[in-house]
Amino acid sequence: MMHTLLQTDLRFGVIYSDSATGTADVGCVGEVVKHEKLVDDRFFLICKGQERFRVNKLVRSKPYLVAEVNWLEDRPSANGEDDVEGLANEVESYMKDVIRLSNRLNGKPEKEATDLRRNLFPTPFSFFVGSTFEGAPREQQALLELEDTAMRLKREKETLRNTLNYLSAASAVKDVFPSSS
Structure with a gap:
């Protein structure tokens, strides 16, 4: 995945998953702002969170997940009176x-x-x-x-x-x- 990421725009989706609750529907785009390849072919990354997304459909699961997503933006407050x-x-x-x-x-x-x-x-x-x-x-x-x-x-x-x-x-x-x- 890292080699593909480094050859494209350095952005990837991050989504929460655990054994108790499974995989969440909402995640965040992470952008690699700095990277360093280590001698054992691993990477040291510094990433910054970007916009949020909701997974619509899983397109592929191997070698890593690929999904169709909708971008999320905050809506105005429900009652409009919140300061x-x-x-x-x-x-x-x-x-x-x-x-x-x-x-x-x-x-x-x-x-x-x-x-x-x-x-x-x-x-x-x-x-x-x-x-x-x-x-x-x-x-x-x-x-x-x-x-x-x-x-x-x-x-x-x-x-x-x-x-x-x-x-x-x-x-x-x-x-x-x-x-x-």
């Missing part, structure tokens, strides 16, 4: 608090997390936030499948709020029982 800019700012604030408290619990220096949004509009920011939920692939997949930025940001806000509550409790325990780190 996505405000939601994005709230999510950023929760992220900063989670980072600060997580660093404190892990004994890292407490430095202020600066502009996490990096001037991103709410939709790309919502995908960035989802990408930080490492270790929770099913949640990341659920976020990828949402086609409404406001709904995605609300779900991320709730996840970050729950994480912050957990970290706050852990921090309180650590303060009371310092030797139980």
Whole structure:
């Protein structure tokens, strides 16, 4: 696959699959931004996620999957009243608090997390936030499948709020029982 990829446009589909839930219908295009061939014919890749897709039909399964897809774009919010800019700012604030408290619990220096949004509009920011939920692939997949930025940001806000509550409790325990780190 890599040799074919390197001879074309360096883009490929990534789709979540596990033994419990099977293969997802929604995936993301990955673009190789840097690659290095290793001596044993493997590759070291740096990839960036691009647009999302939904699989319509599997065209081929060997030597790798090939599918017909529809491209997905976020629809306007269902009720049209959601302040996505405000939601994005709230999510950023929760992220900063989670980072600060997580660093404190892990004994890292407490430095202020600066502009996490990096001037991103709410939709790309919502995908960035989802990408930080490492270790929770099913949640990341659920976020990828949402086609409404406001709904995605609300779900991320709730996840970050729950994480912050957990970290706050852990921090309180650590303060009371310092030797139980």
